[in-house]
Amino acid sequence: MNNAMSCFSGSTNYVASPELMHAVNVSIALEKPLLIKGEPGTGKTMLAEAISEALEKELIIWSIKSTTKAKDGLYVYDTVQRLYDSQFNEGNVADIKKYIKPGKVGEAFIAEKQPILLIDEIDKADLEFPNDMLWELDKMEFYIPETKETIKAKERPIVIITSNAEKELPDAFLRRCIFHYIAFPDPDTMRDIVKVHFADIENRLLDQALDSFYRLRGIRDIQKKPSTSELLDWIKALTISGIPIEKIEEELPFLGVLLKKNQDIDTVEQSRKRGFGLKGM
Amino acid sequence: MFIEFFYLLRERKLMVSTTEWLDLCEALDSGLCGPSLLEFYHLCRAILVKSEADYDKFDMAFAIYFRDVENLPDIPDEVWKWLNGGEKTKDELWDKIDPNAPDYELDQLKKMLQERLQEQRSCHRGGNYWIGAGGTSVLGHGGFAKQGVRVGGESRYQSALQVARQRDYRDFREDNILDTRQFQLAFRKLRQYSSTMQAEKTELDIDGTIQKTSDNAGYLNLVFEKPRKNTVKLLLLFDSDGSMQRYSKLCSALFQAVYKSNHFSDLKVYYFHNCVYEHLYKDPACRRGEWVNTEWVLANLGSEYRVIFVGDAAMAPSELFREGGNCVIGMYNDIPGVDWLKRIKDRYPHHIWLNPIPERSWHDIFGHYTVEAIEEMIPMFELTLTGLEKGIKKLLVNR
Numbered sequence A: 001m002n003n004a005m006s007c008f009s010g011s012t013n014y015v016a017s018p019e020l021m022h023a024v025n026v027s028i029a030l031e032k033p034l035l036i037k038g039e040p041g042t043g044k045t046m047l048a049e050a051i052s053e054a055l056e057k058e059l060i061i062w063s064i065k066s067t068t069k070a071k072d073g074l075y076v077y078d079t080v081q082r083l084y085d086s087q088f089n090e091g092n093v094a095d096i097k098k099y100i101k102p103g104k105v106g107e108a109f110i111a112e113k114q115p116i117l118l119i120d121e122i123d124k125a126d127l128e129f130p131n132d133m134l135w136e137l138d139k140m141e142f143y144i145p146e147t148k149e150t151i152k153a154k155e156r157p158i159v160i161i162t163s164n165a166e167k168e169l170p171d172a173f174l175r176r177c178i179f180h181y182i183a184f185p186d187p188d189t190m191r192d193i194v195k196v197h198f199a200d201i202e203n204r205l206l207d208q209a210l211d212s213f214y215r216l217r218g219i220r221d222i223q224k225k226p227s228t229s230e231l232l233d234w235i236k237a238l239t240i241s242g243i244p245i246e247k248i249e250e251e252l253p254f255l256g257v258l259l260k261k262n263q264d265i266d267t268v269e270q271s272r273k274r275g276f277g278l279k280g281m
Numbered sequence B: 001m002f003i004e005f006f007y008l009l010r011e012r013k014l015m016v017s018t019t020e021w022l023d024l025c026e027a028l029d030s031g032l033c034g035p036s037l038l039e040f041y042h043l044c045r046a047i048l049v050k051s052e053a054d055y056d057k058f059d060m061a062f063a064i065y066f067r068d069v070e071n072l073p074d075i076p077d078e079v080w081k082w083l084n085g086g087e088k089t090k091d092e093l094w095d096k097i098d099p100n101a102p103d104y105e106l107d108q109l110k111k112m113l114q115e116r117l118q119e120q121r122s123c124h125r126g127g128n129y130w131i132g133a134g135g136t137s138v139l140g141h142g143g144f145a146k147q148g149v150r151v152g153g154e155s156r157y158q159s160a161l162q163v164a165r166q167r168d169y170r171d172f173r174e175d176n177i178l179d180t181r182q183f184q185l186a187f188r189k190l191r192q193y194s195s196t197m198q199a200e201k202t203e204l205d206i207d208g209t210i211q212k213t214s215d216n217a218g219y220l221n222l223v224f225e226k227p228r229k230n231t232v233k234l235l236l237l238f239d240s241d242g243s244m245q246r247y248s249k250l251c252s253a254l255f256q257a258v259y260k261s262n263h264f265s266d267l268k269v270y271y272f273h274n275c276v277y278e279h280l281y282k283d284p285a286c287r288r289g290e291w292v293n294t295e296w297v298l299a300n301l302g303s304e305y306r307v308i309f310v311g312d313a314a315m316a317p318s319e320l321f322r323e324g325g326n327c328v329i330g331m332y333n334d335i336p337g338v339d340w341l342k343r344i345k346d347r348y349p350h351h352i353w354l355n356p357i358p359e360r361s362w363h364d365i366f367g368h369y370t371v372e373a374i375e376e377m378i379p380m381f382e383l384t385l386t387g388l389e390k391g392i393k394k395l396l397v398n399r
Helices: A018-030 A044-055 A070-074 A079-087 A104-110 A134-139 A171-175 A187-197 A203-218 A228-241 A246-251 A262-273 B003-011 B018-029 B037-048 B052-065 B077-083 B090-094 B106-119 B181-188 B206-215 B242-260 B294-300 B317-321 B337-347 B368-377 B385-396
Strands: A034-038 A059-063 A075-077 A100-102 A116-120 A141-144 A149-152 A158-163 A178-182 B139-141 B233-239 B266-272 B279-281 B291-293 B305-310 B351-355 B380-382
Touching: A018 A034, A018 A044, A018 A178, A018 B018, A018 B037, A034 A044, A044 A059, A044 A116, A044 A158, A059 A104, A070 A075, A070 A104, A100 A104, A104 A116, A104 A141, A104 A149, A134 A141, A178 B037, A187 A203, A187 A228, A203 A228, A203 A246, B003 B052, B018 B037, B037 B052, B181 B242, B181 B385, B233 B242, B242 B266, B279 B294, B291 B294, B294 B337, B305 B385, B317 B337, B317 B368, B337 B368, B351 B368, B351 B385, B368 B380, B380 B385
Parallel strands: A034 A158, A034 A178, A059 A116, A116 A158, B233 B266, B233 B305, B305 B351, B351 B380
Antiparallel strands: A075 A100, A141 A149, B266 B279, B279 B291
């Protein structure tokens, strides 16, 4: 990176691969949203936090739900409140501005300093949602018909979008994004990640835990594979409980921390009974 | 610059748009890329490729375009030179084939390639032993051997190991005149309103509001209710095997009925060939590579999806029960088809199988063994209006 742009190179508690850092910097330089995809628990949401920390910029998070509409992110016109106020003659009802509240995107646009806008799990929303956001993300402005105002971003926010690939995103939307897929970390990277969170973890414990963890992930029939955050919780539980290290592989204590579905726990139990599931898969 | 690369990508079915290409140019102009090819690779990929599913296509195109920059490590430069130019026709080569040549396994061929790479010191054309172009050796390209490893060049005669047979079945989506309305009416029954489920109250209930406001002596009192929308999500799995072709009209009608029934909250359609294995195809032609992993479907489509299989369920028992039973050449399956069906069945509590073969013949046709086995596992109905209606009732029943 030669020019003097804000440059992201990971942070103290986030391990980013060089490709990921490159993608982040490209998206900042080209002023295009960065679309991050990957298995749950590969640190998609954490990335935005890490960038905000590293570049010392405010982070605005817009979590998408299945009922979220694109307009909700821009502004909300509280008509019901206005109606009630008019009945009881409270406040100045003529002042519509009072009833218009900025959404998360709106907030990011009116922020004084360049913020980071995280649109989290965009695929949760309706299929049309990404298309409805095209103009706003392109031009970084929107129009409020009620007050005849145009809100334009003071500083183009850095936009990070995450997706769990539950739904396909429209092509028109994809064309405007920089894309990066976070692959599930390999054991070596995972070791670094764990070390960031537990600086003084015993090496033998880490070996055992990682070994069992990747074996569990290797079992074919597991529906919800344990991810990084579950591994971290598990290691925490293991260290606190002080279970002897050699028992980890044998007993798999606190399995419920790693697996969140009854069927999956049954599957693991079964394959252990048959004696091959955990060994040699 | 690199404009051929752009077209190569598009040729490889990576639909890069002009906007994205200009973005890449802008990125290069503004010095976002260092001198290394790897960095350039990552930059291109981040800007041009928008799905991890396409990473592979991109890699292949990149490797082809930049192969002069960085050669494959295990094939030395001279070998590439030996292989360039001088191709012969199939007829010229035909009489050169040694009929007694042994059949090699893929592993053997790979090993032979290794050995020859060590022995060979010069360029070869038209021979039958060394790595070369235009001969009947099993190693090289542009030649004609019953099997072999292609080293560079374009595929000429599709005879290298692992070429699966081409199947181009007619697309179910094409229009026909058959009346689909009756099927459509049947599908209309497949619904479950969100008002009977847990949902947020987001819609204004006008009657309720009038009632409450009157009760409240004219002071406004707004009442909201749950929206009334169909929440049924449908996963449709079509068999597009050759034996299904005689039922294509019927299947086509069903397909169109489903597509026209726009009241589903989501509809996913995939195809399989005889039985479900590790891949589900995206279109009825079942072309290699144009698929999604069955695993992905299981992981990403929640258990609320209702599954309809459409297929004749008649196949050779090994196709259902055996590992490696997949009859498509080169598609060895580690997990028998029956286990895949079971996994789908376990994942989605609401599932039915529609069979275009009339119910009365299920027990005496060719393949009745697998029909019966599947019928035992998944509720099976014949693909007629009555069968469909019965099936839909079954899909709506709770567990």
